Amino acid sequence: xxxxxxRRLAIPEVIYFRYRLFEDERGFFAELWKRTxxxxxxxxxxxxQVNLSYSRPYVVRGLHYQLKPSEQGKLVFVVxxxxxxxxxxxxxxxxxxxxxxxAELGPGEALWIPPGFATGTGHCVCWSQHxxxxxxxxxxxxxxxxxxxxxxSCAQYS
Numbered sequence: 685x686x687x688x689x690x691r692r693l694a695i696p697e698v699i700y701f702r703y704r705l706f707e708d709e710r711g712f713f714a715e716l717w718k719r720t721x722x723x724x725x726x727x728x729x730x731x732x733q734v735n736l737s738y739s740r741p742y743v744v745r746g747l748h749y750q751l752k753p754s755e756q757g758k759l760v761f762v763v764x765x766x767x768x769x770x771x772x773x774x775x776x777x778x779x780x781x782x783x784x785x786x787a788e789l790g791p792g793e794a795l796w797i798p799p800g801f802a803t804g805t806g807h808c809v810c811w812s813q814h815x816x817x818x819x820x821x822x823x824x825x826x827x828x829x830x831x832x833x834x835x836x837s838c839a840q841y842s
Contacts, residue, residue, distance in 0.1 A: 686715035690725040693785035698771045699727065699796040700787050701759075714792065716761050717820065727796055729757055731820040739765075739815045747802040749774055755799035757822040762789045765815030767804075775800035799823075 689702035701722075705712040719730065747770070750756050760769060768788050773780040778800070787795050797803045799822070 686718050687721050687725055692726075693771075693787060695771065695773055695780045695783055695785040697773075697780075697796075697798040698785040698801070699725070701725070701794040701796070703792055703794065705792045712791075716794075716818065717759075722759075727759070729759075729822040731759065731822055733821040733823075735819045735821070737817045737819060739767075741814075747772060747804060749802035754823070757799045758797045758803065759794055759820045760789070760797065760803075761794045761818045761820075762791055763816045763818055764791065766790045767815055767817070769795050769797075770804055771795070771797045772802040773800065774802050 686703045687701055688704050691700045693700055703714055705714050768786060770784055770786040772784040775781060789795060
């Protein structure tokens with residue numbers, strides 16, 4: 685069983701996952717995706733695209749989002765480093781519109797960012813060197829569908 689913790693954050697559609705790392709002297713192995721377990725944990729999506737992302741140390745990324753009809757749900761896995769990931773509800777009419785939820789993530793942890801949310805594409809703030817993330821999406825996307833925003837107070841760090 686790869687999932688050892690499932691927790692809904694301040695916005696209940698944003699879900700934190702901790703998955704089991706099978707570790708030994710050689711390193712570790714992890715089952716990142718087992719459909720039946722994620723379905724049972726409340727994530728009713730399959731995935732069609734996998735992305736790999738790298739950030740240099742202490743990067744602050746802007747918030748990225750897609751507009752209808754190209755909204756993407758993303759399950760973000762940290763495979764190296766530590767990040768502070770933020771999800772902002774940008775769904776007009778949502779009871780959580782304008783609110784945000786966040787989690788600090790490292791290896792063995794993941795965050796579900798639902799469609800209609802802005803996110804730092806899995807790494808809003810990178811706390812350590814050589815951050816690598818795997819992001820799986822429930823619909824295909826491209827950089828041409830991306831929109832982004834960085835708050836002026838963060839610009840000095842990016």
